[in-house]
Structures are given as C-alpha cells and as structure tokens.
Amino acid sequence: MKRIVVAEDDPDLRDLLVFKLGQAGYEVTAVATGQEALDQAETAAAQLFLLDVTLPDMTGLQVCSALRAAEATRDTPVVLLTGRTQQSDIDAGRSSGASDYIFKPFSPRDLVGRIETLLAAAGESPGR
Template sequence: MAAVARATVLLVEDEPAQRELLAYNLEAEGYDVVTATNGEEALAMVAERAPDLVVLDWMMPHVSGLEVCRRLKARAATRDLPVLMLSARSEETDMVRGLETGADDYVSKPYSLGEVMARIRALLRRTRPAVVGQVLEWGDIRLDPETHRVTRAETLLALAPTEYRLLATFLERPGRVWSREQLLDRVWGRDIYVDTRTVDVHVGRLRKVLGRSGGADPIRTVRGAGYALG
C-alpha cells in the first residue's frame, strides 16, 4: 500500500546559500519543496497552487515576509495555511509583531536546522497529520499511516494505493469540500496529468470498499464543487 502523499513546503528565502541549505534538508525530511526568491513570486505561487506550509524569511526586498504573511492571512482561501517565519530580528517585540501579523510560529536566525524541522512537523500535525504519522479517525473509520492499516467498524479494509491516499486526504480535513482539481494535486501529484474524471472513478472505488462493512456511505458529493467526508 502506498504512502500518504507528501506535504508540499513553499520556501521563501532571497539568500541563495540559506535557500539551498533549507531546501536540501526539507527534501531529506521527505517533503516536496518549491522555492521563491521574493515576496511577489511567493504570492503568485500560492495563488496558483497553495502549498501545505510556507517557510518565510522576514527580510526581503520589495515585498517583505511580514507583508506576505499579512496578505495570506487576510484571504479566506489561505487564512489557514501554516506560516513559519524566519528572521534575523530576535528582539521579543519583533517576534510578537510577526505572530500578530498571523505567523503560526517564529524562529530567529541563526537557527538550528533540527529546531526548524521540529517546528515544521508540529505545524503540519494540524493540517497534514497523516504525513507526520498521526492516526486519523472519523466515525468508525480508522487509518494508521505508520502501519498502513485501514479499518471500518474494526473490519480490516484492503485499499489500492490511490484509494488509500484519497481516504487519507478526506480524513485529514473532515467536512472540507475538495474540488476534483485539488484532489488531483494532493493525491496524484502536481506534475502528473490526469483527467478530472479519474477522480470520480477512484471515489467510486473508495465508496465501494468502505461500503463492504455495511455502513452508510460517508463521502458526500457536492454538486458542482467536489467531494467531502461527512
């Protein structure tokens, strides 16, 4: 059974050496990494395809990291996007300012790479819990990403890799309506072209497996929008 789709981290850092070091370590931790060298580029990338988390340097030319964070948190579509702010400004007042702007966490430079990775894992527990090994449960459905075991009403279910990742996506955000395009990005990956109708086929297969235990269909079709769990 395939693993849960990897989390995507947008790294925004204008200093090349810092950007390369962080990107290398993030990839070594198993994240998909996309990079931006300035605030304007970062905002454009988020608007095109939102990542799972943003690592954002404060001090950048033109549009500062602080302003990028403010704009992200002001928009409904990106309000819940976790932002980890990195800054050479280590005064308490600066940290408070960063957090009040909406940053979810703040690390002062020079930083420990181990600390940055730990902060990222902590933030992802909120939005991508399966990625960090957290058991996902909703009603009588349980998915354990460490063992790749899925059960419903204590009955073990055999899911194909795509259906497994699809279920994990639904379980991470119960109630959220996912469009077909969003599910394609999360389950199949950003660089793979798949027709949106493929999503309907795999949702149908997932429903069939979940229904074998005799329970009601937990996946809701939202006409014109997509699918949601519950």
C-alpha cells in the first residue's frame, strides 16, 4: 500500500483528506505542522507528500524545499494545497520544487486523480 503524508492544519479538511485518500486505497499519515511532515519523512518512506501552503510553523513551500534538499525525498512527489491563486504564488510553489499545485476548494475526485497521475509518472502503482 502506498503511503501519503498529509500536512494540513485545518482538522476538518485533514479528516476529509484522510477519508478520501483512504477510500482510494492509500495509507495516510496526517499531521498538522510542517515540522511533523519533515519528521514523518525521516521515520518512514512516503510515496507522496500533500502539503497545505499555510501551516502554523512553516510554509508548505519551506517544507517542500526541505524535502527536495534531502537525499531520501528529493524525487518524492509533493503536492501543494492552497487558496492562493495568483500566478506569483504558483511560481513560488513551482520554485520550491512542488510537483503539482491544487487550489482550494477542490474536488476530492480530482485530487485523487492527480495523485494517481503523479505516482504513475514516478513509477509507483496506485494504492489499491
């Protein structure tokens, strides 16, 4: 089963993500801060990171940059979730090394589809 680390500080959205990704066949580890996401990256392999851009302790962009700097997670897909839709925000996300940038609100079905596409491109099979 493929493991996804979700870093989202909104408990309702975090629960929705865990539920929908679990339904899609993924093992999900959910955390509320960027540091917790980085800690998860060190403790067990994840096939994808799903990061809110506005976390309480650091931005999702900072977490993404740290993941890209680490040998173990350099090539792991990272998806940023955000309500920021300006081109400069998108460019900042891409500059941090994000694989994809998804705007809130989003369709859970679309999110799962985009995750499956990223995992397939990375050589990972779907969680099912």
